[in-house]
Amino acid sequence: MAPASVTTASGATWQEVAADRQRHRDATLDQLCPPLPKLLTDDIPLNTTSIPGSLLTEEELGITGTAVEDLAAKIASGEWSSTTVVNAFLRRAAMAQKLVNCVTEILPERALKRAAELNAYLATHKKPMGPLHGVPISVKEHVGMKGLDLNAGFVGWVGNVADEDALILRCLWEAGAVFYVRTTQPQTLMHLETSNNLYGTTINPYNSTLTSGGSSGGEGALLGLRGSVLGIGTDIGGSIRSPAANNGVFGFKPTSLRLPVEGLAVTMAGAEHIRPTPGPLSTSVEGLRLFTKAILDRKPWLRDPTLVPLGWRDVDGEPESRGRKLRVAVVWDDGVVRPHPPVVRALADVVEKLRASEAVEVVEWKPWRHDLAWEIIAKLYFCDGGAEEAAAIDASGEPWRPLSKWIIRDNPHVRAHTIPSLWKAIQERDAYKAKYAELWNANATTADDNNTSEVDVILCPAGPGVAPKLETARYWGYTSQWNLLDYPAVVFPVGGDAISVEKDGDGQQAEGAQSHAYPEDYTPLSEADAYNWALWKEHGAAGYRDAPVSLQLVGRRYEDEKLLRALENLLDAAGLPRSC
Template sequence: MSVFPKQMDTWQETVAVVQQYRDNSLDIDPPLSGIPLNLPSNVSEIPRKFLSAIELDITETPPEHLLEKLASGELSSVAVTQAFLRRAALAQRLTNCLTELLPRRALARAKELDDHLSQHGKPIGPLHGLPVSIKEQITLADHPLNYSYVSWVDNVPRHSAYLIDLLETAGAVIHARTTQPQLIMHLECASNLYGTTVNPFNCSLTSGGSSGGEGALLALKGSALGVGTDIGGSVRSPAANCGVWALRPTTGRVPMLGIDEDYIGQEAIRAVAGPMSTSFEGLRSFMRAVLRGRKPELKEPGLIPLGWRDDEAKSHFWSEEKGWRLKIGVMWDDGVVKPHPPVQRALRELVEALKEIDGVEIRDWEPYHHDQAWSIAASLYFPDGGADEERELRASGEPWLPLSRWIVKDNPFCKELGMHDLWDWTAKREQYRIKYASRWLETATGDDERGVPTGMVDVLLCPAGPGAAPPLENSKYWGYLAQWNVLDYPAAVFPVTTVDKGADKKDQSYRPRNEQDAFNHELYEPERYTDAPVGLQLVGRIYEDEKVLAALDFISSRIQLPLRKAT
């Protein structure tokens, strides 16, 4: 049953009602007051002026330490949930990152968990009492699910996504739902329903997309662990832009039942759900909670029955005989669009730090036709030529936003595909995957006694985008992210540095290679990117999600991330 009136004359009236519903959900106790109307460009420090010392301490504690305190009873779930609700409400005021806050639902759940701990003396599961935020796209029973379409506002599902059931069984407290863009196909976060979500470190820049509300909320520590979806970079873009951590798992690892209902049957490039967090351990906690010993493939047969193989991951890099051995391929540039100076510096500084670690081997990685990967992705994202998107927007009369128009109407690859066309593009995808796998195999230095290649590069280190968070309405190069969706490789994003106006000068002598490169080059002026975080990406081969996180764990345990902040 819809929570909104059935008959509204215009899409603008619908938007007003939906935003009022969102604003009413921000009813927290005690209420926030005194927040100025005119905010600075960087709002990241404002929570320190409006939250209590206890609230700051709770919300700035990494999720792994919060979980320890919740499991022991040192902190109550109610107290932790109240703190995150207040900080999330403040984050909404500062960046416009929420579609809905869930105070009643969250506090009722928190009390249940506290009662359980009191009665049984042990936590209910590995995420006991931890507030978790979710992208609006991830179905929550009896709450509106609109996919950022005005025409979908009266859609209220009766059942939650299977992933929500798994998280709550593990003890999570779902406390906030976050924004996503129109079509859920921007590397930014703007819709007619909710407006634009901005970057908390520089409000003229994007928070990223499509899980951009999660990025902004986590950056402001209104959540410690969030869940987004990724079909072209949608958890990694906001993580890189907002200075947090994210994992795009291999397809078939994390349950998608009850998510992505608008794209059921689109199998060519599939979306995945993945964690975003304020810490590395948040990513691992999510994957363990959802997959370790849970056997979700019994309910969702499309999943790969791998479980979560943490115990095996260390063996990829460590042996008693040789100690730690980690071979990292470094892709400095994808050969299509050259990264901005802050990204180049982040890579250089991290590689130099890695070279100082015993057991780490660095090899340069030559990209293989990354422009071809984009032509495959852009052709397969909308095999109906965007007809479904056109229909949903026309149903309410809401206008196309600029980046929606860019990815559908201005996209030369977006065409209605006949059966044989679809087969042809899918075959091109498979051939490209085979060629890229061969490129990885070529890094082997020998074979073992069974003829299995050995000495290959373990993971790739590369940019997470062609720059730091772009100015609003300018996220038009997906290559550094969508590349790995085409290959279905797991990829983690992590914070490395911030833009340094002194160190990151624009190369005035650079001559762009192509139109996309020229557009990206012209975007960069150091002052425009003031305070912007810079993230990088670690990529592994298909189904080696655990290996990617093990490698990132190895790196982050030896190098303090981010490396430094601009002065």
């Protein structure tokens, strides 16, 4: 596959570059054999999730509807060949592209060659290559793939080519994975939705008036339509968790420096004040675990010494093995923005079920200065005042997208730091981390046996509402809070949507919960809350019809394995499924 030749460096306009990239993407879709059925654009409903079921074969639907762990088992046993599986996902990914605009290119030649090699390996060795043998994994575009364009959503970067696969891809490859599709991301990689001038806007498969989230919104939308069951995202402020929540799938942001970022195309590379991290989006909790463990088992810190040399730790049986319940602290709102009624209602329903469980103890969590947390992290995102982001945008003459302008140019906290001012901002960050650690420690109780029982995890909203209307995702606090603290966090669907969650009325109240609806005399908590409240007043539940409802679970730093285990316990206690 030849590198892009139509670039701004070759004298093309930004519009010509974008048109060429879209032609390239469409050409990769045309390589499918047999071709996809034609879609009649006039007949596409707001909710597109049922369309693949009417156009794909029963075999394709069965394969793409299978959870990662079961898919891996069927391929490893020989029940399904890797080639058959890859073909099914290529076709469903291509269909997802036509429905929600989530793909930058599919990779049929590469993927099918890899699948054939894996089939041969299994036949010869009578065992799989690794735990992900034959499992198709979708890849966010700015994760470098050898020989392929690496533009990170900037028109001016088209023509840059990765010299080798990113380290995270090499680890997954060694575990037997197949890479078959690349997905969209926003201009700047700093939106909680996905829009850029190369490919346009990625929309939500459940309601096309809503965003798929960002910056891994292509991944989120693709998984929402089951064009993938396991994908790679990246997260510095919510970029895995926002798309997972918006599309009703699972998404995991690990603690930083556990999974490798080497080989990712980003601005401000080398910045350490707020560290990004890659992580998985999946249709099952087990998929998150398989992905993370497969990478850690390959000891990536031996190839990237900036990583913490911490392998996967088995925590099966926690905290039961210590003779106590899972202790879950609940955040109803962060004191800055009150979530929309469907989220409050869903959280109340889950908490009510947890309180009735014999396996979980629920306590209240009083957030401390989450408004200050945003000020600190927003001050540290663009320490050159956004100069490198601006240069990447302006190099091609492409226009600034609205949310790029909002997070950089309109952000009152952005500044070009001096060395002393950066030192001071980092001191503020570390002081905030210390204060939050103190808060967590204060939420410990002493049991009769004199063993300390502390909060294991925090249960909270994943955002200020369900998937936002396009170009309205302006509140990051429910996700960026945990990036500042560098706590691992996982998003999970709870079922229902903005309509069904409201169907029993807004006024019912679970113990400890606020009323689900805004009171008639509601006074916003902040300027950001007034903005969020106005969105609900304007659109109401009907405006967010069919949007999935999700929540978030947060753990202490480097307790990633414990967090995923806690999620399984929580889901079981609440009667929620481990896959979607």
